[in-house]
Amino acid sequence: MLNHLAVLQVVVPLLAAPACLILERARAAWLFTCLACLLSLGISIALFLQVQASGPISYAMGGWEAPWGIEYRIDALSSFVLLLINLVAVAVVIGANSSLVAELPESRHSPFYVLLLLCHAGLLGIVATGDAFNVFVFLEISSLSTYALVALGRDRRALFAAYQYLIVGTIGATFFLIGLGFLYSLTGTLNMADLAQRLPGLEEKRLVAAAFAFIVIGIALKLALFPLHGWLPDAYTQAPSMATAFLAASATKVALYLLIRMYFDVLGQEAVNALFPMGALLLVLGAAAVLLASLAAIRQDNVKRIFALSSVGQIGYLVIGVGLGSALGLQAALLHLFNHALIKAALFIAVAAVVCRVGGSRLDDFRGLGRAMPWTMAGLLIGALSLIGVPLTAGFVSKWFLVLAAMEAGLWPLVALVLIGSFIALFYVWRIVEVAYFQQRDGVAISEAPLMLLIPLWGMALANLYFGIDTSLTVEGSEQAVNFLMGSRP
């Protein structure tokens, strides 16, 4: 049983999804989904400990050895990301029932859980597998379920947002497929470790560059990297609130994982930068994302949209860390990947709680909620402080590392950019705080959010505080991942 943990990580949610379809009662489906996600979290913890203790795990699917068969490979990087996705999934699923009761008719509940589990399985699969074509398949599993999740939203605009996301997402996945086709025709292998060994010796540098360009553009579309982020604000605003909480915290993080895997592990940083200035490109795009998306967030009057655009900006920080290319920069990116997932999970669950009680997420709907829903707003406030990067929160730790990495590289404009980005975040967060705490609400009294939403919200909020003070788990986990990535390709 323990030998099969690597594949069970993906199989458990994948099989739980159709089983959920059979459970027609909404509550039964919810409890079953909770159980599946908790089991999945347990597996990821076991995998994390196992990798920390005894190094990477390789699992040959169906007994076929790599590179002929499909290999599942859990190393320091993937076990770190697996743990994160599972934490987020558990938090979201616990609160999902209370939020869905307010947002969707009961007949739509079990489809929601089916899609959530499928998306979860797809994301875990991308991280767990060591086979590049398998990545494409899981990418499509998670994407297809995401389109349907977005389309479940109450408003008819959700349908159009889902359609647009589908078009962009399919183009992205197909670009990724074209890139893989080039790599396969060059090397004759699809196993990522095998690719990493064969690529450096190749003569056809231009074809490798073309393959990498296709792959990076494909991933950038999924990652919503500026300027390919057009689909994200609409999709996140229109999806059911808890679906947004899950997607914002996990889907883009997995896309970033894929970028890091391809850039540092499969193709190798030096090899790529010898072909074209990838690092500089990422720095420029990341900086543009931080500035422009954050500025756009100030002008919005829907809180979901504010946080969605702030996600685009935060992806900018992640990409800057990757673009710096140093060990410290990569560690900053991984730390922020973890911390930003906790931040966005807390914020979007808080928004879900507001939608649950008030019925909308416009700025006006937040009027006077500081008094009416004190616990929800306090949770949102902690998440927001972490988003800004106030000391003693998780957001501070990752921004601190990013500033250190930028100083190490001597890039002072980047240091200034991180500070400016934080100021802009302070600005759009303040608009929400002002409405919630300093404006009066008239009319019907609003009661505090249901307990089952407050539990995951405060779980995530306290995690933001905890990982801001005791950083041993995140810093060591990311350090090991960095050592692994940098060590494998000296």
Added chain:
Amino acid sequence: MADYYNYLVVVLLMTLGLYIVMTQGNLVKKLIGLNVFQTSVFIFYISTAKVNGGTAPIVIDGAELYSNPLPQVLILTAIVVGIATMALALALVLRIKRAYGSVEEDVILEQDKPC
């Protein structure tokens, strides 16, 4: 030049498909473009698998050279993914048509403006 005939077709279909997706305002026509784009990639994979003088990858007496079967299997998977995508997309278009009464992009965007 004749050796690259397949790849010329691939590039042609690929750009044509993407062009249709970007320029068409009709949601169904966009999907047709998307399908053409995806199919061009399928042809690309299958073309790379062809070995000159090789037969189909089935064990036959007397045959020594076979085409590479792996890309064909990969594309079988990709076709399934493509069908699922298309089914979901068409279902979305149906729902959009019911909600907005149109499948033209500009008409749909116009209706949501006042909100």
